[in-house]
Amino acid sequence: MLIIGNGRMITRDASNAFIENGAVAMDGNTIVMVGTTDEVKRAYPDGEFVDVRGGVIMPAFINTHEHIYSSFARGLSIKGYNPKGFLDILDGQWWTIDRHLTLEQTRLSAMATYIDSIKNGVTTVFDHHASFGHITGSLSAIESAAKELGVRTCLCYEISDRDGMDKSRESVMENVNFIKHALDDDSDMLAAMMGMHASFTISDKTMELCNELKPEGVGYHIHVAEGIYDLHQCLKEHSKRIVDRLYDWNILGPKTLLGHCIYINEHEMDLIKETDTMVVHNPESNMGNACGCPPTMELVHKGIVTGLGTDGYTHDMLESWKVANILHKHHLCDPNAAWGEVPKMLFENNAVIANRYFKKPLGVLREGAAADVIVMDYNPLTPMRADNVNGHLLFGTTGHDVVTTVCNGKILMKDREVLVCDVDKVMADCRQSAKELADDINGGK
Numbered sequence: 001m002l003i004i005g006n007g008r009m010i011t012r013d014a015s016n017a018f019i020e021n022g023a024v025a026m027d028g029n030t031i032v033m034v035g036t037t038d039e040v041k042r043a044y045p046d047g048e049f050v051d052v053r054g055g056v057i058m059p060a061f062i063n064t065h066e067h068i069y070s071s072f073a074r075g076l077s078i079k080g081y082n083p084k085g086f087l088d089i090l091d092g093q094w095w096t097i098d099r100h101l102t103l104e105q106t107r108l109s110a111m112a113t114y115i116d117s118i119k120n121g122v123t124t125v126f127d128h129h130a131s132f133g134h135i136t137g138s139l140s141a142i143e144s145a146a147k148e149l150g151v152r153t154c155l156c157y158e159i160s161d162r163d164g165m166d167k168s169r170e171s172v173m174e175n176v177n178f179i180k181h182a183l184d185d186d187s188d189m190l191a192a193m194m195g196m197h198a199s200f201t202i203s204d205k206t207m208e209l210c211n212e213l214k215p216e217g218v219g220y221h222i223h224v225a226e227g228i229y230d231l232h233q234c235l236k237e238h239s240k241r242i243v244d245r246l247y248d249w250n251i252l253g254p255k256t257l258l259g260h261c262i263y264i265n266e267h268e269m270d271l272i273k274e275t276d277t278m279v280v281h282n283p284e285s286n287m288g289n290a291c292g293c294p295p296t297m298e299l300v301h302k303g304i305v306t307g308l309g310t311d312g313y314t315h316d317m318l319e320s321w322k323v324a325n326i327l328h329k330h331h332l333c334d335p336n337a338a339w340g341e342v343p344k345m346l347f348e349n350n351a352v353i354a355n356r357y358f359k360k361p362l363g364v365l366r367e368g369a370a371a372d373v374i375v376m377d378y379n380p381l382t383p384m385r386a387d388n389v390n391g392h393l394l395f396g397t398t399g400h401d402v403v404t405t406v407c408n409g410k411i412l413m414k415d416r417e418v419l420v421c422d423v424d425k426v427m428a429d430c431r432q433s434a435k436e437l438a439d440d441i442n443g444g445k
Helices: 037-043 068-072 086-100 103-119 138-149 165-183 204-213 228-238 242-248 266-274 283-288 296-301 317-332 341-354 389-396 423-441
Strands: 002-010 018-027 030-036 048-051 056-059 061-066 122-127 152-155 190-192 194-198 220-224 257-260 278-281 306-308 373-376 402-407 410-414
Touching: 002 037, 002 373, 002 402, 018 037, 018 056, 030 037, 061 257, 061 306, 061 317, 061 341, 068 086, 068 103, 068 423, 086 228, 086 423, 103 122, 103 138, 103 402, 103 410, 103 423, 122 341, 122 402, 138 152, 138 165, 138 190, 165 190, 165 194, 165 204, 220 242, 228 242, 242 266, 266 296, 278 296, 278 341, 283 317, 296 306, 296 317, 296 341, 306 317, 306 341, 317 341, 317 389
Parallel strands: 002 048, 002 056, 061 122, 122 152, 152 190, 194 220, 220 257, 257 278, 278 306
Antiparallel strands: 002 018, 018 030, 056 373, 373 402, 402 410
16 A cells, blocks of 8 residues: 655546645555545555655646657757758658667667656656667567556557558558557556558558558557648648548547647548547647647637647656647737646546546546556645646646656656666666667768
């Protein structure tokens, strides 16, 4: 029995949203009690008690769109890289990196990303992977890192025709085989989806193959209208808009996740809503790649399940919240925009998305939910109440304020010390591997 208590507790449970001096008791991988510290300690007097000394106790974060392999891209300078637009960014940087990744570099990039996720209180990660130099076995390499570190993860491989049809088919099979493996896993810590890059790099032939081979019970994870070229190419080559093309290929549905959705129209939004398809917003990526601002507020207002991701730009969900908050205020010239919508995306919809793949309730502290809990070192200057906790988190905290992270009932980090691996050793291996990748990309300089 593990009890975390003596802190201001944000439960994300509408019936019991905030407890001034709260505690949460976990038995194995399940929360068994939420209440005041005195109540919980009386109920479980022999439980291991972690005293957070007035810190903030809350559910762990969920990241619904990540690119693990981007962890080796920070500071990487590629010879001749001078992008003039989004396609140049893709081919000049990201596709160049993924063509050079080895399986060991994929595994180590996953170790680096998951460790940073733990440090930022993220315990559930939806990843969208690409490594066209080494496709087969790449998802298993990422899985091994997730299992070693105790992180919950949903994986897919990025199907694309960009490097030829042989590799396209290999990427399809990497998804198919890993999905079957994940469906046989009963830990509730591993899931899989059918990953796709984007409409403009996937032919009808490959769409047909995906339809034919995709196992039942999972959906697709695909970038949609991230750049204007994606839309233009779809109109030119297929005489229809992207969401319509996906609908025609049976890709939409309640287990499918659409990334970005910048250049979609009202009709496409209605189609996404009618099919109960999910969307994930990645504000820093959209801004950094100069792709534009998606109609995210409109998606949320329509009741479309819209979550918040990082796209590999960061592993700090609070940072993505801050950026989304000001992006939509600025874009809409409306100081009231995003106050309620983005927290709903981060704290409610991310949990809805995750629970379409994982059984135990996530993103909430209540009896029967997953034992995924974090503690933040934050002592507010103004009173914290149920109706202002989001203001405190938005303006008073960052992911680096997380001091303790628990996933599936296991303490992964305590008092900022990661307990599940030798971080110094892993980071040394990652630095060496990242150097080798950079040298390989730049011709061994």
